[in-house]
Amino acid sequence: MTNPSEDKPISIYDTVEILPGLKPQHLQRLLLVSRSLGSTLNLPDILKSVLAAATDLTESEGTSILLIEPNETELRFVASSTQHALADVLVPLDGSLAGWVVTENKPVIIEDVENDERHHKNTSKSAGVTVRNLLIVPLRDRGEVIGVLEAFNKKNDGKYTPYDQAVAQALGSQAAVSIINSRLFSQSDAIAETMHELKTPLMAMTAAAEMLEMDALSDEQRRQVLGTFKRETRRLTRMTQDFLTLSRLESGRYALDLVPVNPIELVQSVVETLEAQAEKAGLTMSLMIESQSLPDIMGDVSRLQQVFINLVSNAIKFNKPGGKVAIKVASKPTGVWISVMDTGRGIDPADMKNLFTRFYRVSHGSEVTEGTGLGLSIVKKLVEAHDGRLEVESQLGKGSAFHCIFPVLTE
Numbered sequence: 001m002t003n004p005s006e007d008k009p010i011s012i013y014d015t016v017e018i019l020p021g022l023k024p025q026h027l028q029r030l031l032l033v034s035r036s037l038g039s040t041l042n043l044p045d046i047l048k049s050v051l052a053a054a055t056d057l058t059e060s061e062g063t064s065i066l067l068i069e070p071n072e073t074e075l076r077f078v079a080s081s082t083q084h085a086l087a088d089v090l091v092p093l094d095g096s097l098a099g100w101v102v103t104e105n106k107p108v109i110i111e112d113v114e115n116d117e118r119h120h121k122n123t124s125k126s127a128g129v130t131v132r133n134l135l136i137v138p139l140r141d142r143g144e145v146i147g148v149l150e151a152f153n154k155k156n157d158g159k160y161t162p163y164d165q166a167v168a169q170a171l172g173s174q175a176a177v178s179i180i181n182s183r184l185f186s187q188s189d190a191i192a193e194t195m196h197e198l199k200t201p202l203m204a205m206t207a208a209a210e211m212l213e214m215d216a217l218s219d220e221q222r223r224q225v226l227g228t229f230k231r232e233t234r235r236l237t238r239m240t241q242d243f244l245t246l247s248r249l250e251s252g253r254y255a256l257d258l259v260p261v262n263p264i265e266l267v268q269s270v271v272e273t274l275e276a277q278a279e280k281a282g283l284t285m286s287l288m289i290e291s292q293s294l295p296d297i298m299g300d301v302s303r304l305q306q307v308f309i310n311l312v313s314n315a316i317k318f319n320k321p322g323g324k325v326a327i328k329v330a331s332k333p334t335g336v337w338i339s340v341m342d343t344g345r346g347i348d349p350a351d352m353k354n355l356f357t358r359f360y361r362v363s364h365g366s367e368v369t370e371g372t373g374l375g376l377s378i379v380k381k382l383v384e385a386h387d388g389r390l391e392v393e394s395q396l397g398k399g400s401a402f403h404c405i406f407p408v409l410t411e
């Protein structure tokens with residue numbers, strides 16, 4: 001389960017409004033570079049394509065890309081279109097033009113570089129080129145600035161114009177998306193796994209679409225095929241959302257909005273959300289609260305809700321008609337324990353070690369339950385992000401208990 005508000009689609013151009021104003025040949029060049037960026041996750045290839053396009057589009061003597069260092073106080077020259085000595089040179093954010101663009105999150109055109117007080121003198125020295133004029137745009141995706149794209153020395157002694165700036169910005173936002181994607185990819189092989197996983201619902205949807213075209217289908221068959229199509233669409237949507245959540249959690253690109261949370265109110269809201277679903281499955285759901293005066297935990301309410309909605313959904317999904325789901329809240333010396341227990345099919349000890357592996361789903365022959373195999377990985381990461389831990393007990397055929405143990409909020 002994910003918080004739907006956080007996974008807005010990525011816009012390739014956050015400067016989309018400028019595109020209609022571009023000259024056709026420039027638009028065509030941007031589409032070409034977009035296609036080549038879409039075909040690779042290799043960072044050096046991405047940087048090379050971006051620089052080649054930037055040099056052409058802005059009619060410059062040269063272009064460079066600088067990316068913010070993990071220390072967030074410096075920028076590094078990671079690529080340049082010319083053979084100068086700037087490779088890997090570090091530039092401080094404070095006291096350089098590129099740093100100014102990052103900090104202000106604004107593009108800039110400098111007609112006379114040597115006389116601009118924001119210019120970092122060491123840069124031109126190590127570059128071995130005389131930089132007359134400059135155009136610098138932030139590399140940004142959805143408000144996150146990761147570096148800058150610089151163009152220097154407009155050809156034929158020309159000057160950079162607002163039009164050049166707009167073109168560079170359009171290219172810069174494409175570049176930012178690709179650079180972020182390549183970083184995510186290099187952090188894990190999760191994308192490769194996801195691509196693979198996405199094939200399954202896609203194949204089912206393709207087959208269903210083809211079947212729907214057949215004339216010889218009875219009404220009942222058509223209804224069944226449509227049902228498959230809808231189910232697979234839902235699965236694809238959830239997979240995409242869950243995958244985005246998980247990759248953000250793994251790359252550390254998320255922030256918890258921490259406040260004192262009353263554990264009783266937390267589980268009550270989860271029970272209210274899922275009561276109808278449990279009833280529909282023929283299950284009884286109960287809440288066991290050890291004492292009304294439980295200590296608060298420090299947490300992000302919507303993320304904690306996400307944890308328990310996931311666990312309770314599983315307790316419902318992997319249960320049997322007439323079964324039970326119980327949520328227990330207790331305070332122990334080790335912390336606040338919130339446990340989700342069920343009388344469902346349980347988990348084989350052999351499957352236990354893979355339970356938190358991405359996409360892992362226990363096979364149950366012909367029985368199909370909806371899911372992506374990402375839910376428990378997200379739950380574990382979220383509990384740990386709250387300095388908590390997750391423990392699982394299960395008996396095959398009897399049921400399971402998932403215990404989330406959170407540190408108590410001390411005054």
Ligand code: ADP
Nearest residue numbers: 314315318346361362371372373374375376400
């Ligand atoms: P999903 O529910 O989308 O399949 P999860 O990551 O939440 O993915 O769970 C992974 C697998 O762990 C499930 O497919 C199921 O086989 C098993 N599992 C999770 N919760 C339970 C439970 N309460 N009872 C039995 N099996 C469970």
